[in-house]
Amino acid sequence: MKWVWRILAFGTGLILLFGVQTWVWWQGDPEAGGTETNALWARHQWVGEAHTEAEYAGFVRLLRQNKITDVYFHAGPFEPDGTIPPGKYAHARELTAAMRRLAPDVRIQAYLGQIRVVEGHGVLDLDDPANRRRMVASAQIMIGLGFDGIHYDLEPIYPGDTAFLGLLDATRKIAPLLSVALEQQTLVDAAQPVLDALLPRSGRFKYPARPTDGYLREVARRVDQVAIMAYDTEMPTESLVGRHFAWHTEHTLRVIGDRVTVFIGVPTYPALFDWSETLPVAVRGVRKGLDALGRAPAKPFGLGVYADWTTSEADWADYRRVWPPHAR
Structure with a gap:
């Protein structure tokens, strides 16, 4: 029992030391500024409902004011067979035409997603080649409606998922612009095989789908943009x-920032610990990460704001304040 208590005391000491070191690190102001290449996930109503010219113009003003260059308009989700009922995107052509008139330099992408089947749980079986063919056909319809590209958000995606890579290869042939949303990376790549052996991929105690460095590079080889869903930290302190x-x-950015445009997803919705995971805290963390990188990546980089349906005017004001180029 003495050894047990010693191990517990040692572990507690390490945690406290890490917490103190992190708090001290957090006190210094970041030097890195913001960028003028940023993305926004946008609500389904833009393609599913009719809008007036004034509403389109107001949305474009918001994009201009906040230096948003890429918009992912939700146009799905996929049905279990990989199709999307036309009624779900009945006003997509009106949207794309309005964006062409009012903001021709903003890249607009059809945001298509679904929960994939893993170990018998989920909606869409991505491993079925017929489903993937229908997904690509659905993506081609979106391109025909005037979208610049396709943004996939399929969850979960585990390292080594060749079905997902195959979907990207096929979509690359028909989409001028291709982007994906991925979960934040694993902290230790070597732990993935251990987790794979010990924990299930579905159910209450499943282990999360975290891309390894190698898998992230494989995805980046096939797309133009990668948006990392870094939110939902479930951490209780700002530091x-x-x-x-x-x-x-x-x-x-060290792994793929020189290969592909990267957006780090930041939240504007109430998180589990809404006093610590806020938009200003997330953006300040991003800027400190840029400080640590020490140089600008070769490809464009920015924030991905999640999402337009949860972002208030106060949130946008915070965004412009903490992402410096917008505050000048």
């Missing part, structure tokens, strides 16, 4: 949340 965003920013 821990900030360190989370800093690490994922620095690490992602």
